[in-house]
Amino acid sequence: MKDFFKYTFASLIGSLLGIALIVGLGFGGLIFLVGSIASKAKDIGPQVKDKSVLVFDLATNITDTRPISTTGEALQEALSGDQPATITLRKAINALDTAAQDEKIIGLYIKGSSTPGRTGLANLQEIRQALQRFRETGKKIIAYDVDWTEREYYLGSVADEIVINPLGAIEFNGLSSQTMFLSGAFDKFGIGVQVTRVGKYKSAVEPFIRKEISPENREQTLKLLRDIWGKYLQKIAPSRGLTVQQLQAIANEQGILMADAAVDSKLVDRVGYYDEVLSELKVLTGKEEDDKTFTQISLNNYTRVPEVIEVASGDVKSKNKIAVVYAEGEIVNGTGTPRQIGGDRLAKELRRLRLDDKVKAVVLRVNSPGGSASASEVIGREVKMTREQKPIIVSMGNIAASGGYWISMNADKIFAEPTTITGSIGVFGVLFNIQELGNENGITWDTVKIGQFADLNNNSRPKTEEELALIQNMVDSIYERFITDVATARDLPKEKVAEIAQGRVWSGVSAQELGLVDEITGIEGAIEFAAETAELGDNWKVEEYPKSRSLEQRIFRSLSGVEAEISTSPIDPLTAEFQKLQQELASLRAMNDPYGIYTRLPFNLRIE
Known part of the structure; x- marks a missing residue:
């Protein structure tokens, strides 16, 4: 209350x-106010005290871009004093790398949370690599949590010392993916669904027409989970002095380990309470036992230290720009919302950067399950035209599949993480109608038309066989165009593309083996490659697009200037399941292709 x-x-x-x-x-x-903000921006930033420990709160979400805040949300954030629970990936990486070389930072504390963040798998990979680089400098990393989830443990396993609460547990039981099927609900409420598709693995339509996973979808999902889980074990094993086989045995035979069992299995180093870890951190920073806490700075605050900002920006005095463009969300026709990739909006941004002589190279960061086929083509065209004038490199994030791959394929190089979800080269159409729903509630329709297909886009009735054949022909044509363009862009035989397409989802590591991806590396590697390709040496700076989204956000961040505890509270299981349903329905609202034809990943693929 x-x-x-x-x-x-x-x-x-x-x-x-x-x-x-x-x-x-x-x-x-x-x-x-604007003048005040500009003045405030020149502030010296947070001060790092000698013998400080960098604190990484695992409640933090690491995303490509900051979530969009409305005016009200930004004001509430500022006035309530709660710290945003999100840090952008580049800020987090550069902060960790800078801290590794900062003489005032003597260690790192990985702080567990009862409500851990939902950082994507590929972003976790990049953060873990940065944590590993920090550890290799010889600075101590201590990690503590009551209950370790697999995502938390993936990062915490880097630590020199992992501590678990005496009544805590560690989740180490493998990965799973659950699909929510809506066809039964559609039948119950009288919503009709008709689909057209190409590709036996193109499972995006399954939630609307089936009640269980198809054999083909089960096959591709199992392969994806095995790839990701395999990389998970390969990273953890050397950090814990265990083999992949030993870790797999723990997952198979125990799954959830209480504190003492976790120590016996060598997943953690010792059992302890937070106050004991706090005392250890006080000793590390030279504090006395009766001091309230240890000398520290949060990762969120450290990202605002001038040295970190300089590392992220490059040579700020340089006139040569490397533009990092974020394409995050569903691909939709038109401009879209701030949380979507509007085909027209992103194409316009790329066009502007292509014509800007100061922009020497472009890094397109793609984090999208795809969406509208026509919007994907609009963006893909601009990527191709940009390539003809300057280097354009794609860095794939957590997901760059279907339409997300379409907008990526014409880049000079494509980089991905091993756990990136990509591929899904396929096309489908999904056509809803409300005839039964309307009839059951006393609503009927009648139409006068000139031309057999004049009311093709009418949702008040099912499509006729002739109309379905017409739409299927469009889907077939777009799929043929898709695989032909992939073959050309990736210099692959069309027969091979036809074999590996079929709407099948691949991990980043499998995509590299198949020729769909060039190299396995993160966003910073993509930026360095762009600078190298443009022959800029060290004379370049990074600018990120789209620019800061609103004036009020700058005002409130400047006025608040404080760092507080991340405000989180656990969600009960029923609410969590309802939120999944909301996400499914949100995906439906994003389906605005005029012909109902999409190049999209299976809906809301979740890996737990």
Whole structure:
């Protein structure tokens, strides 16, 4: 109840403050605020004390870009005093690498959480590599949690010392992927579904027409899970002095290990309480036992240290720019929302960068399950045209599949992580109608038309056989174009592309073996390769696009200037399942292709 009033009050005051700012300050006041922000931006940033420990809170989400905040959300965040639970991937990597060389940073504390972040698998890979580089400098890493999830443990396993609470447990039981099927609900509510598709593995339509996973989808999902799990074990094994076979045996025979069993299995080093870890960190930083805490700086705060910002930006005085463009979300026609990849909006951004002589190379960071086929083609065309004028490199994130692969294939080079989910080269059409739903509620329709297909886009009735044949022909044509373009862009025989396409999903490591991806490396490697390809030496700087999204976010971040505990609370299982349903329905809302034809990953593929 206290939190309810806290956030409600913050939201109310935020809204009133926003109105007051606009009405009370006027144009001159806004100019003053902008000037204040510019002045604040030159602040020296957080101060790092001698013998500090960098604190990495595992409640933090590591994403490619910061989530978009509305005015109200940004105001509430500022007024409530809660620290954003998200850090961008490049900021996190550069902060860890800078801290590794910072003489004032003497160690790192990986702080477990009861509500761990949901960082994607590929991003986890890059963060773990940065943690490993930190450890290789000889600086100590200590990790503590009550209950270790597999994602948390993947990062925590880098530590010199892993501590678990006496009543804690560690999850080490493998990976799984569950699909939610909606066909039964559609039948119950009278929503009709008709599909067209190409590719026996193109399983994106299955939730709408089946009640269980098809054999083909089960086959591809199992292969994907094995690839990802294999890389997971390969990274953890040397850190813990164990073999992959020993780790697999633990997963098969135990799965969930209580604290003492985790020590016996060598997954953790010792059992202990937080206060004991706190005492150890006090000793490490030269504090006395009666001091309240140890000398520390959070990873979130450390990203704002000037040296970290300089590393991330490159040579800020250089006139040569490397543009890092983020393509994150569903691919939709038009401009889309800030959380989507609008085909027209991204194409316009790429066109502008292509024509900017100061931009010497482009890194397109793709984190998308795909979406509209026509929007993917609009973006893909601009990628191809950019390649003709300057280097354009694709860095694949957690997912770059189907339409996400379409917009990637024409780049000079494609980089991915081993756990990137890509491929899914296939096309499908999904056509909904509400005839039965309407009829059961007393609603009917009648149509007058000139031309057999004049009402093709009508959702009040099922499509006729002739209409389905027409749409299937369109799907076949787009699929043929897709595999032909992949063969040309990747310099592969068309027969091979036809074999490995079929809508099948691949891991990054498998995609490299098949020729769909060039190299296994992260976003920083892609940026360095872009600079090398453009022959810039060290004379370049990085600029990220799209630019900062709103004025109010800058104002509130500047005015708050504080770092607080990340505000999280565990979600009950029923709410968590309902949120999954909301995500499924959100995917349906993003399906705005005028002909209902999509190049998209299987809907909301989740790996737990």
